[in-house]
């Protein structure tokens with residue numbers, strides 16, 4: 001890759017903080033955007049050692065003036081900043097449109113005006129909804145089963161429209177469910193691990209029948225970088241997937257086995273989603289990313305879970321999570 005100056009939006013978050021570390025390891029200069037707040041808290045960027053090639057800035061992608069200001073001298077933008085929780089999108093959908101759709105518009109407009117900067121826009125497997133066929137390739141219909149999904153479909157189309165209308169070099173990276181160190185306890189895997197690690201006798205979860213295609217965060221980051229590296233991905237939507245499925249119940253059993261736990265499972269009605277909103281089956285086809293970039297995932301679910309569990313088991317990490325409550 002000849003591009004040297006990267007901007008990562010959402011660098012303060014779960015995937016963005018790992019991507020920041022990966023790009024620094026590969027010798028890139030990284031401008032890492034952390035969401036502005038009055039505490040000057042940089043989220044997970046607080047956990048990353050200082051690096052001469054790392055510049056942390058704070059701000060808000062909802063502001064078009066700010067977006068124009070931060071893309072100066074940038075060669076490539078990894079746009080990950082978003083509101084991502086499905087349950088919160090039921091109660092605050094306006095903010096999802098502002099952040100995910102309008103924020104993406106602001107980033108693309110700034111990239112266009114600042115000299116056609118390469119943009120890797122982040123989508124999600126949630127845009128597909130429950131699989132109509134498996135494995136899900138990029139031609140699968142999109143089904144907005146939640147305001148979150150709808151806002152991501154809107155943001156993906158906004159990003160692609162900048163390729164179609166203005167030839168902005170945009171790729172849409174579409175990760176399937178990603179897990180690993182630092183993930184919010186809203187998500188199923190950290191919810192299970194943190195409750196077991198805190199010594200709970202029983203665990204509260206929602207419906208355990210849905211299946212997911214889980215990806216270890218290091219694989220997801222390599223997928224992003226592979227997409228950025230390949231000009232063949234410009235103007236395309238590209239899955240980052242492991243190409244398998246596992247049910248939530250089997251995931252729970254696997255974690256129990258790896259943590260040597262006999263914890264009991266209790267259904268928490270609060271966590272059950274409306275029937276038409278629950279995505280029952282996700283299994284991603286990764287043929288396109290393999291063909292276009294040569295990328296293939298390296299982590300089995302067992303290997304990824306072992307690394308994840310060992311990170312969460314460290315007291316200094318575990319204490320950062322509110323495992324006893326339902327985080328939306």
Ligand SMILES: NC(=O)c1ccc[n+]([C@@H]2O[C@H](COP(=O)([O-])OP(=O)(O)OC[C@H]3O[C@@H](n4cnc5c(N)ncnc54)[C@H](O)[C@@H]3O)[C@@H](O)[C@H]2O)c1
Pocket residue numbers: 009010011012013014015016033034035036043059060061062079080081082083084099103122123124125174175176177178179184
């Ligand atoms: N975690 C997954 O399983 C998964 C799967 C597929 C796609 N994705 C996508 O990957 C991206 C990163 O997700 P994540 O899991 O790391 O979530 P995350 O919530 O940890 O990270 C998103 C970050 O965006 C920042 N942000 C939110 N609003 C902002 C604003 N207005 N201005 C600037 N920053 C803002 C937040 O501070 C947050 O740290 C998202 O686009 C998400 O849709 C995630």
